Amino acid sequence: AEIAVIGLGYIGLPTAIMFANAGFKVVGYEIREDVVKKVNSGTSHIIEPEIEDMLRKAIENGNLRATSDKKEIAGKDVYIICVQTPLKEDKTPDLSYLENAVRTTAESMKKGSLVIIESTVPPMTTLRMAKLIEDITGFKAGEDFYMVHAPERVMPRRIFKELVYNSRILGGINEESAELAELLYRTFVKGQIFKTNSTTSEMVKLMENTFRDVNIALANEFAFLAHQYGIDVFEAIELANTHPRVKIHMPGIGVGGHCLPKDSYLLLSSAKEDFGLIKKAREINEDMPLFAKDLLIDALKTINLPVEEAIVVVLGLAYKGYSDDTRNSPALKFIEEIKDIVMEVRTYDPYVKGTHENLEDALKGADAVVIATDHPEFKTLDWQALGRLMRNKILIDGRHVVKNPPKGFVFKGIGRGEY
Ligand code: SAJ
Incomplete structure (x- = not known):
């Protein structure tokens, strides 16, 4: 069988490579011409372990070719179809990339x-899209x-491992x-x-x-409560997780990346009504940078430094540790929240x-450090x-990176209630 992969991004390119190396003739369709050029010359535009070798192999054995020319597919x-399905400004799904790909x-x-x-899409x-193709x-x-x-x-x-070893859900519009x-x-x-059927698989992913x-x-929310009761939520979570059927996640300055912040909106977008839980959760996670901001302001009060005189250093811009991806990063939202009220x-x-x-x-001459990403270096x-090196010593930990508050610092951490 001959395969066309529409969209050579984070998912499309690795998928095209896998099929090409499994012996299929694959054409990757991509509108970004620089990406097409790169892929055809055997270099990847995404950073991912193993991808360079796998891509070179696929190009050399002649099974993979990229193009911007519709005639070739x-x-x-x-x-x-492996295109993005982002949100619009108003948080409703932007399916324009998908619809264009389906039309093509x-x-x-x-x-x-x-x-x-393969794209993550709202249920149904x-x-x-099947109807659109029929039309x-x-x-x-x-x-x-x-x-x-x-x-x-x-x-x-972990893409090339997970593509092979993860289980897959295939949702058909019919069994065949x-x-x-x-x-x-x-x-x-x-x-x-x-x-399964296609609406079920759409739901499963979301x-x-x-x-x-x-x-x-x-x-x-547990972290927020821990501040009111004066306990360390991380100690409490560790203890709660010794229960065989409990596995509490990690609190922090927020939830970033290109999937988690949008997928619950996609899940709700086609529903007439819902119970409100998922929306509330989203709201809590989106407001976590504000919680970090409150901790910072509290700490500045403790040392009697006016907020507008403070020099603040944010450690970490990526949405999670080890990553260079800043999409929907809570660090950026935090910076947005404080940049007009502090000096620098x-x-x-x-x-x-x-x-x-x-x-x-x-850090030279700074008043406060805020850790926004759990990079191992931190x-x-x-x-x-x-x-x-600092003028004042405030340390705010938004990712539970510092286990023991350093001596001489005013230390506050999300979930670290004071006792
Ligand atoms: N985070 C927390 N507390 C936690 C776990 C994560 O605050 O306990 C934060 C992280 O710091 C980060 C965000 O949530 O800002 C998301 O991180 P993540 O590692 O949970 O997820 P992603 O977005 O890097 O990748 C996920 C993966 N899904 C799962 O682990 C369930 C991946 O398998 C999916 O393919 C991908 O989303 C996707 O495409 O949807």
Whole structure:
């Protein structure tokens, strides 16, 4: 079978590479011409372990080619759509990338083609897209063409392992569609494959990420309560998690990345009504940078330094540790919240370009440090030495990075109630 992959991003490129190396003829369709050029020359535009070798192999054996030319994806047996589904300004789903990809597919496909959507989408979207294809092509869904939602479930840095070993959900618009997709993915997937209908698989993907978002919100509420009762929430969580059926998540300055902050909105977007829990959880997580801001203001009060005179250093810009990704990063939201009320905000992140390239320079003459990302480098800092560079010694820990408050500092941490 010949395959077209629409969208060569974080998911599309690795997926195209996997199928090419499994022996299929794959054409990757991508509108960004610089990406097409790079891929065809065997270099990846995304950073991911193993990707350079795997890509070179796929290009060298002649099975993978990238293009911006629609003519080159005409008449393929399989179309795999891997485009982003972000939110609009008003938090409703922006399905324009998906709809464009589906239109391109409809204009290119032939009778008998299998169309797969790997993008995360609101429930019932695959059925709507099948209808769109029917309208454009005049084909009948489930008879003249097949359609499946096959959500990606991989984690950056582990993509090539997880593509092979994770279990997969294949949601067909009918049974035959799911069975065809199973034959296809079986060529490289070693994990389990579960078949269901497309609306169920759309829900499954969104439920997975909503589960995490709601659980993190619960942990954040516990952290908030811990301040009122004067306990350390991390000690409490560790103890609670010794129960065999309890697994509380980690509280912190917020939930970032390109998935968790948006997927619960996608889940709710097509529903007429809901109970409110998921929305409330989102609200809690979105407000966590404000909690960190309150801790900072409290600390400044403790040392009698007017907020507008404070020089604040934010450690970490990425949305999570080890990462250079700043999409929806709570660190950025925190900076947005304080930048107009303090005198100066400096930033330092070993993986992302901040205002300062070097931690010591950033700390010189500063009044407060706020840790916004759990980078491993931040866990072993010598606070006594760093404190000597500062004008005032305030340390706010938004990610439970500093286990023992350093002597001589005014220390406050999210979840670290004072006793
Ligand atoms: N976070 C907390 N507390 C926690 C766990 C995470 O505050 O207990 C924060 C992190 O700091 C980060 C955010 O939540 O800001 C999200 O981090 P993450 O590691 O939970 O998730 P992502 O966005 O890096 O990747 C997820 C993965 N999903 C799961 O682990 C369930 C990945 O498998 C998915 O494929 C990906 O989202 C996706 O595409 O949806």
